Amino acid sequence: MMPQITINEKCTAPYDCKRCLQVCPQAVFMVLPTEMHTFRENRPEEYRLIVVFRDKCVLCNDCVDVCPVGAIQIAQKEE
Numbered sequence: 001m002m003p004q005i006t007i008n009e010k011c012t013a014p015y016d017c018k019r020c021l022q023v024c025p026q027a028v029f030m031v032l033p034t035e036m037h038t039f040r041e042n043r044p045e046e047y048r049l050i051v052v053f054r055d056k057c058v059l060c061n062d063c064v065d066v067c068p069v070g071a072i073q074i075a076q077k078e079e
C-alpha cells in the first residue's frame with residue numbers, strides 16, 4: 001500500500017505558506033523552484049510544492065488538516 005498524495009491548483013503560494021511542509025512528521029514535501037535561473041534569483045511565485053517521499057507518508061492527515069485552502073488530498077491505494 002502506497003498513499004497517493006495529490007496537490008491541486010489551490011496551492012498557489014507554497015513559498016509563503018509551507019504549512020504542510022512544517023507540520024509533516026515525515027518530511028514528505030519540499031518547496032522547489034519550477035525553473036533554475038542562472039543570472040537572477042528565483043521569484044516566490046515560481047516555486048511549487050512537490051511530494052518527494054511519498055513512501056514515507058504515515059497517513060496522519062496533518063497536512064490535509066493544516067492546509068488553509070484544501071489543496072492536499074491523500075488516499076490509500078493498492079499498487
Ligand code: SF4
Pocket residue numbers: 005023024025026027028056057058059060061062063064074
Ligand atoms: S499525511 Fe502526515 S505523513 Fe503523510 S504527507 Fe501528510 S503530514 Fe506527512
Ligand code: SF4
Pocket residue numbers: 007010011012013014015017018019020021049066067068069070071072
Ligand atoms: S499548506 Fe496547502 S497551501 Fe500551504 S503550501 Fe501546503 S498545500 Fe500549499
